Amino acid sequence: MINEIKDIFGNTLEDELLFEINQVATYKEVLAGNKIIEIGDYIRSMPLLLSGAIKVLREDNEGDELLLYFLERGDTCAMTLTCCLGQSKSKVRAVAETDVKLVMIPIRKIEEWSGKYRSWRSFIFDSYHNRLNEMLYAIDNIAFLKMDERLLKYLEEKARIFKDGIIKNTHQEIAYELHTSRVVISRLLKKLENLGKLELHRNYILMK
């Protein structure tokens, strides 16, 4: 495990800290589609993402979902960080988008290492910074972009995550994540296909 951690965090975190991570962290694999954190869960440990992608969703009071952002290799969940300060329940849901490998770090270590390692402090700080920016980006998308632009961005992001450019979702699933109806997605996808940006198939979309 230490090698995998080193590959990803070796540049940012010092060896001594990597060693400590290796001591206390537990390794975990999650298969695509499985929940990692549910809304209302208490958070006991902080995930570091080694590979794969996690989508982070918000849910409104009627139970409808909205995609906030994706986490990728080297990322951590900012929700956990806020929970570390004033401990509370998670306000988001995290679902494995692809098969995911991660290590879980006990929450109490976050603070301990903050005092001990300069590199850890800046890692936490950067994570916060990045996540806040992602949130603003998500808000901008929702508030200022039309659905067709949101869809295109969503598809581009997914295409990046699945390197082969094949997006294995039904229109209904996409509609859920973008918080709209299936018909709207179908129509917009058709438009994008006519523009030559993608190919539609049953149960998957091929990006070009």
Add this chain to the structure above:
DNA sequence: ACATTAATTGTGT
């Protein structure tokens, strides 16, 4: 191989 059924996608109002 064919028929039946269910799920997904397309389209008009």
Add this chain to the structure above:
DNA sequence: ACACAATTAATGT
């Protein structure tokens, strides 16, 4: 948004 048509995949015989 709704209803329905068309298409495709899955399953059984």
